[in-house]
Amino acid sequence: MQFGVKVNFLKEREGSKLPAMTVVFYVEAPTGSIRKQLGSGLTDYWVYGVLQKSLTKRTVARVNGGILFAGNSSTGLIGIEGVRGQVFTGNASLVRDFSDRLKLGIEVFGGVTNDFNLSRGQLEAQFGGSYSVRDNFAFTFGVLGGRFPASPRMGVHVGLAYDFE
DSSP states (O other): OEEEEEEEEEOOOTTOSSOEEEEEEEEEOOOSOTTTTSOOOOOEEEEEEEEEEESSSSEEEEEEEEEEEESOOOOSSSOOOOSSSOEEEEEEEEEEESSSSEEEEEEEEEEEETTOOGGGOEEEEEEEEEEEEETTEEEEEEEEEEESTTSOSEEEEEEEEEOOO
């Protein structure tokens, strides 16, 4: 279960060179049984920033960076399983709307422990997208690969996204 506060303190404006800027803080409470290996039993405290800039009317670039201050240092599909301490994360993506229904994008994600130990680092790239079946319902898909011990070598993800608004 996750509780968060997101503050968008600068909106992107047409004609401006400045990107939209947002800061997010969240707390993730443990919900699974440690005994049954359904969770870590730790509470996460995370803060990260997001920059977003429209390059064209149909193409958006995003960059985020964050710090997991305390809690479960497992991130991603497999995760950085470090000793207690901070995990620094970074992400960059480029998404293009090819039609009103189809969006495709690429993403690079990295994470490293507070002692910058690459034997516990993570570097992944993903190509994927979404196809909107209805205004609030989409099919999502992606192919990913990674480097360093905490990253999956190769993977595929498929999913469904539903917007409750």
